[in-house]
Amino acid sequence: MKISILKNELNESIQHVSKAISSRTTIPILTGIKLEVTHQGVTLTASDTDISIQSFIPTEDENQQIVQVDRPGSVVLPAKFFVEIIKKLPSKEIQMEVKEGFHTFISSGATEIQMVGLDPEEFPVLPNIEGNETISLPGDLLKNMIKQTAFSISTQETTPILTGILWNLAEGEFKFIATDRHRLATRAAKLEGTEDVKFSNVVIAGKTLNELSKIIPDQNMLIDIVVADNQVLFKLDRVLFYTRILDGVYPDTSRIIPTVYKTELTLETKKLSESIDRAYLLSREEKTNIVRLQTLEQGGIEISSSSSELGKVREELDLIDFKGEPLKISFNSKYMLDVLKVIDSEQLTIAFTGMMSPIILKPLDESQALYVILPYRTTN
Amino acid sequence: MKISILKNELNESIQHVSKAISSRTTIPILTGIKLEVTHQGVTLTASDTDISIQSFIPTEDENQQIVQVDRPGSVVLPAKFFVEIIKKLPSKEIQMEVKEGFHTFISSGATEIQMVGLDPEEFPVLPNIEGNETISLPGDLLKNMIKQTAFSISTQETTPILTGILWNLAEGEFKFIATDRHRLATRAAKLEGTEDVKFSNVVIAGKTLNELSKIIPDQNMLIDIVVADNQVLFKLDRVLFYTRILDGVYPDTSRIIPTVYKTELTLETKKLSESIDRAYLLSREEKTNIVRLQTLEQGGIEISSSSSELGKVREELDLIDFKGEPLKISFNSKYMLDVLKVIDSEQLTIAFTGMMSPIILKPLDESQALYVILPYRTTN
Incomplete structure (x- = not known):
């Protein structure tokens, strides 16, 4: 792998995927960010097993060259150091080359860095859940629905299901419910074109949805949501955000x-x-x-x-x-x-x-x- | 005591003196702010025994009436609640009246508050150290001298004297020294008109000087400093800031x-x-x-x-x-x-x-x- 890449674009992608890096993991490969270079561009991936985030940087955007690919390839780099050092490099261009044994050479201006890389083959493969039911909604609406319910989730790990937000979709109405047994928040919205889609008891950790909120761009673009058996995938422009669905049955709150x-x-x-x-x-x-x-x-x-x-x-x-x-x-x-x-x-x-x-x-x-x-x- | 006062002016004074309120004190009267009303204005005082801050609000400033005094008097009010509620009152004017047993009635717009006040006679009297040697220097210079030395103080309570900044004044040169035994910072400035004043081994807690820095206004006004035997007084426009001098002899750092x-x-x-x-x-x-x-x-x-x-x-x-x-x-x-x-x-x-x-x-x-x-x- 050998590339030259614009610092700001690389940094933005790193910021997106870094939300999936757990500082508490005991699995060494998960303390890293995976980089995969093809002739189309660079894909960054990070995962803490509960959530996985993938961000794609194309070689060109709006006629501006972002990445010059000299040799495709891939490597896993230590996330914490990688995240911080890229931000602070002196030049707006960065050269990266992976050599023997995943030793990675990064240079920018007069700065030269050698990083101990890990084998990308060890990195977990993300689930393939394309082909499942997909709904679309505007980013602002999704952010609002999260903000207006997430504060009511339980913070008690003794009832894990209540640390999530319940999603139901039926008859074109998408509904969020959160409760910690002392209070309850519900928020619903009509989604056009979803009249044929139906799901219930999809529960996603409130903490995860709050993290997702932070990377939803301010431009009000459509976000695709793919709901599979035990995973949900959010597609935001060049970012894919995977999260698992919480196990268990959400209590019936209609009677309260x-x-x-x-x-x-x-x-x-x-x-x-x-x-x-x-x-x-x-x-x-x-x-x-x-x-x-x-x-x-x-x-x-x-x-x-x-x-x-x-x-x-x-x-x-x-x-x-x-x-x-x-x-x-x-x-x-x-x-x-x-x-x-x-x-x-x-x-x-x-x-x-x-x-x-x-x-x-x-x-x-x-x-x-x-x-x-x-x-x-x-x-x- | 009965007054009507502008919220912003009262709030600003409260913010100044609140830096001297310790949340850890075991002396009930020191959890309060003392208010003293005369026909000249309102004086607020707070103290944690190490530092004491006094702020004066005149009845009039630049032809604008700030305080209307209906009846002079004084009271000590619970600081934490007082600090927060004043900020959040709905109207820009506040009425205050102290009745029997220091019960204090505060009203603003449609909000009415009763506060349990304490006897101001129990509040510690601030030292009278006027008449001692006084020097003057610009606020910006003092802030800079603090910033450029305070980071080198020791944070170890085992050597209390090194948690302070050493001040020396001789032959018109005012000098700050701070060291934690691993590093040392010195900063000096010529002060005109101080050729006849001389002091040494005046050591003031770095933490205290950092607090002082925060209330030195951005306008570059002169600050008077009165150095007494065991106290130093800073005079900033309408704020008096008292701090004690640390006990002990500061080590000789000249040889390192x-x-x-x-x-x-x-x-x-x-x-x-x-x-x-x-x-x-x-x-x-x-x-x-x-x-x-x-x-x-x-x-x-x-x-x-x-x-x-x-x-x-x-x-x-x-x-x-x-x-x-x-x-x-x-x-x-x-x-x-x-x-x-x-x-x-x-x-x-x-x-x-x-x-x-x-x-x-x-x-x-x-x-x-x-x-x-x-x-x-x-x-x-």
């Missing part, structure tokens, strides 16, 4: 979402968020995060919290709309703030079925999102 | 700075820094940080490092000037990078007296700075 409400309040998201944030500051000192919300006789609501040591916070907020009965309820303000932070809609409706029943939050926009917070007794 | 050199190299700071940074990346993996520097027969120098597991880095650098004998030396590249990071000068001279002797770095500017790195055998 009430459908009849006693009280419905419509408010401005930002004002409610700021108000609860102030009450949260005090409730946090009590370690409980309990904040109280009550409707006022003269209209509007009161948000309050107190701490025996520090004092009290109390404030009134106007309502845009009020339906149903007066209400007094306590909840975990941290959970409420987590929801308010990811809602893009300027207004939302909070719905209640009673003091000891779940609280529902619904943004007043097209996101088809719905959030449930269990009342205080269950979150302690 | 060589004055005759065998080899002197002059280079571009940025190029040397980038080159050593690349070699450091590899040396770091070996935990030793050892990088080699050697002069080349054909001119220039070679910077290199190697790791048995990962490989080698090697590069050549041009010299602007070369005096003396050829040379080959190993050093701790982390220490060298720390120096190169704080040097503002575009060029520097590195001077050597031999393989096992200290390395000297001198920026080619007016900073009168000098850095010493002991060679490798002593840093292990």
